[in-house]
Amino acid sequence: MSHATGTEATSQAENQPGDHPGHARQEAIFRPGAFGHKPAVPTNFTDLERAACRRMSKQALAYLVGGAGDGATMDNNRRALDRWAIVPRMLRDTSQRSLRTELFGRVLPAPVLVAPIGAGALVHRKADVHIGAAAAALGMPYIFSNQGSAPMEQTAAEMDRVAAKNGRAHAPRWFQLYYSTDEALVDSLIGRAEAIGAEALVVTPDTTQLGWRPQDLNIGSLPFSRAIGIDQYTSDPRFAEMVDEHLAAARRSGERPKTELTLGGLRTLLAMSRNMPGNFLRNLVSPVPRAAVETFLATYSRPSLNWQDIAGLRARTTLPILLKGIQHPDDARKAVELGIDGIMVSNHGGRQVDGGIGAADALIDIVAAVGDRTTIVFDSGIRGGADVFKALALGADAVTIGRPHMYALVLAGRSGVQEVLENFIAELDLTLGLTGFSSIAELSPEALRRIR
Numbered sequence: 001m002s003h004a005t006g007t008e009a010t011s012q013a014e015n016q017p018g019d020h021p022g023h024a025r026q027e028a029i030f031r032p033g034a035f036g037h038k039p040a041v042p043t044n045f046t047d048l049e050r051a052a053c054r055r056m057s058k059q060a061l062a063y064l065v066g067g068a069g070d071g072a073t074m075d076n077n078r079r080a081l082d083r084w085a086i087v088p089r090m091l092r093d094t095s096q097r098s099l100r101t102e103l104f105g106r107v108l109p110a111p112v113l114v115a116p117i118g119a120g121a122l123v124h125r126k127a128d129v130h131i132g133a134a135a136a137a138l139g140m141p142y143i144f145s146n147q148g149s150a151p152m153e154q155t156a157a158e159m160d161r162v163a164a165k166n167g168r169a170h171a172p173r174w175f176q177l178y179y180s181t182d183e184a185l186v187d188s189l190i191g192r193a194e195a196i197g198a199e200a201l202v203v204t205p206d207t208t209q210l211g212w213r214p215q216d217l218n219i220g221s222l223p224f225s226r227a228i229g230i231d232q233y234t235s236d237p238r239f240a241e242m243v244d245e246h247l248a249a250a251r252r253s254g255e256r257p258k259t260e261l262t263l264g265g266l267r268t269l270l271a272m273s274r275n276m277p278g279n280f281l282r283n284l285v286s287p288v289p290r291a292a293v294e295t296f297l298a299t300y301s302r303p304s305l306n307w308q309d310i311a312g313l314r315a316r317t318t319l320p321i322l323l324k325g326i327q328h329p330d331d332a333r334k335a336v337e338l339g340i341d342g343i344m345v346s347n348h349g350g351r352q353v354d355g356g357i358g359a360a361d362a363l364i365d366i367v368a369a370v371g372d373r374t375t376i377v378f379d380s381g382i383r384g385g386a387d388v389f390k391a392l393a394l395g396a397d398a399v400t401i402g403r404p405h406m407y408a409l410v411l412a413g414r415s416g417v418q419e420v421l422e423n424f425i426a427e428l429d430l431t432l433g434l435t436g437f438s439s440i441a442e443l444s445p446e447a448l449r450r451i452r
Contacts, residue, residue, distance in 0.1 A: 020097065021110075022433070025426030040412035041419050045383035045404060048420070052407035059221045060122035064406055066215030069354025073347055077381030080358025084390050084448045089436030098439045099429055103375060103398055104200055104320045104341070106172050109139045110425045111392060111440055115379055115400035116176040116202070118147025119229030121275065123410045126150045128231075129158045131405060134417035136162040136171035138425070143202055143400065146178040146189070149228065151235035156196040174200040176324065178207060179302045179309065188238035190317050201317055202344060203310065206325025208303045211352035226271035227289060230296050234277055239295070246295045247287060311338050322377065325352075327362040329369035336370045343370070346379035349402055360394065367395030385427025389435075393443040 029039050042048040053061055067074040099110040114135045120127025128150040135142040136159040144152050152175065159171035175193035180186055193201060216222060223229050233239040272293060273283035283289050313321060322342035323335050332343050345363045347356050359380035367376060378396035382388060388399045401424055408420035432440065435447060 020429060020433070021099070021422070022426040022428075022430035025422050028422075039419060041408045041416045041423075043423050048404060048407050048411075052410040055410050056123060058219060059223070060410075062213075062215035062219055062221055063119055063122055063223060064117070064403065066213055067350040067354070068211040068213055068352055068356075070214075071350060072354050073352075073356040073358075074350030074381075076356065076358035077347070077350055077360070078358075078383075080360035080362075081381055081387055081390055083450055083452050084360070084394070085451045086386065086389065086393075086431070086435055087447060087449050088434060092436035092438075094433040094436060094438050096438060097429060097433055099425065099432070101398065101440060103141075106141070106199055108141065108172070108398075110428065111396075111398040112140060112388060112421070112424055112428070113174070113377065113398055113400045114140060114142045114405055114421065115402040116143040116145035116148075117402055117406055118145045119149065119223035120145070120406065120409070121149035121228045122223055123406065124413060126154075127406075127409060128155045130409065130414035131417050132156070132159040132171070132173065133162045134405075134414050134421060135159070136168075137166055137418055138421055139163075139166075139168065139172070140421060141172040141174055141199070143174040143176050144193070144198070144232075145229075146176050146204070146232055147224070147229040148232050150231050152192060152196055152232060153235070170197060173198055174202055174322075176202040176204055178204055178300060179305050181299045181302050182238070182242060185233075185236065185238045185242065185299070187316060188236050189232065190319075192236070194317065194319060198319060200320040200322055200342070201313075202322045202324050203313065204324045205305055205310070206327075206346065206348050206352055207301070208305050209301045211348075212354065213351065224296060224300075225293055226268050227275035227293055228271065230292070231275075233296050233300075234292055239292075242299065243288060243292050243295050246291045246298075250287075250291070307334060307338065310335075310340070314339060322375070324379065326366065327357055327359070329365045332366045332370045332374075336374050340374070342375035342377060344377045344379050344400070345396070346400075349380050360391065363391065363394050363396060371395045385424050385429070386431050388424065388428045389431045389443070390448060392440055393445055393447045395445075 042051055053065060101108050101111040114131060124130060126149060128148040132142045132155040144155060156173060159173060163171035175198040177189060272289040273280050276283050276289040276292060320341035322344050323340055324344035325346050325348060326332050326343045327347055335343055343366065345359055345366055347359050363378055375397050376395060377398045377400060378391040379400040382399055382401060391399045404420050405417050408416035437443060
């Protein structure tokens with residue numbers, strides 16, 4: 001495995017050798033600071049999370065901050081990264097630095113992608129549009145969530161608008177696919193992803209069913225039941241057919257939906273009507289919003305998903321395919337044997353299985369197994385640029401940022417997301433220079449020391 005570097009010309013937002021995004025970001029904060037202005041989002045994870053938690057609803061808090069069970073996997077993610085200490089080297093000329101890398105033919109300003117997080121409307125209307133726009137402003141890829149809170153076409157259009165404003169023809173984006181039980185819907189989602197210029201397809205086999213999430217369960221909150229996070233579906237022509245089929249079947253059966261008149265039920269009805277496409281008042285009296293939610297809940301997860309399905313996916317798209325959620329080296333080997341283009345080492349941020357292996361521990365085994373034969377993206381547990389440095393040194397080609405950008409969205413909307421992404425890149429750049437390296441291509445486990 002090696003960190004590939006590109007040679008294409010880059011735009012203003014991308015770092016050239018000699019440009020120092022770390023210094024530039026510090027200047028952007030310290031200069032206004034002289035006049036009493038503070039950054040909109042805290043620059044370290046602990047304060048960022050604490051501030052965001054104070055602003056979130058209890059439903060958003062449970063969904064975004066919570067994990068599976070008592071959170072042991074989330075703790076393991078941190079322990080796995082904290083087991084490795086960075087060992088700086090001195091008196092090396094690092095005045096010329098570059099974070100540039102290349103993934104699937106696209107030269108990127110840094111080896112950092114914005115992870116998909118579903119149900120973003122829990123914290124901000126049209127969350128995906130704002131996250132995508134912030135990523136586009138920096139030339140960073142955004143991985144569209146299958147459980148997004150805006151149709152992919154809407155997010156892509158805004159990203160390209162922002163990219164054009166910044167002198168780029170296209171904003172890089174990938175698409176995350178949850179494998180539905182309806183094959184025609186799978187094909188429709190893939191086709192739409194190709195049509196909006198997605199550059200990779202991220203299949204997520206670690207969520208063929210929801211994990212045991214007490215924070216959501218204890219308050220009886222499932223965002224999808226309120227039509228939050230199903231915008232990719234309600235904007236899909238095949239899904240519209242499925243909803244019509246659901247309504248037709250209900251009419252034939254003669255069954256009336258059972259409704260419990262409670263304040264909570266009224267709130268759910270209002271939420272469904274607000275989050276569905278179309279006129280709010282019409283949605284209130286229409287059977288479609290409820291039918292759409294019921295159709296989604298009946299078809300979105302597929303516990304039967306297996307390697308044969310993954311093998312058949314190659315014939316359904318020309319896009320590079322990555323598998324997100326791989327944690328065992330044997331699964332990594334199998335993916336490479338099937339011709340899968342990349343692996344995302346992830347445990348879903350600790351949200352699926354309690355007591356699972358820390359993602360960085362899994363990364364070490366997977367790099368040893370297939371690191372020289374495929375692209376490896378690391379996900380889960382990243383809190384700052386120093387963590388990105390560690391993951392790259394351990395063998396990842398790139399890293400995704402998850403919860404931090406959602407916390408920034410809570411605090412300051414689109415501009416907050418851009419700030420937190422800039423902070424990650426800045427800290428990565430400074431960590432690189434302060435440890436004696438000029439490019440990420442130079443990183444290896446020799447930059448680290450295992451301390452426990």
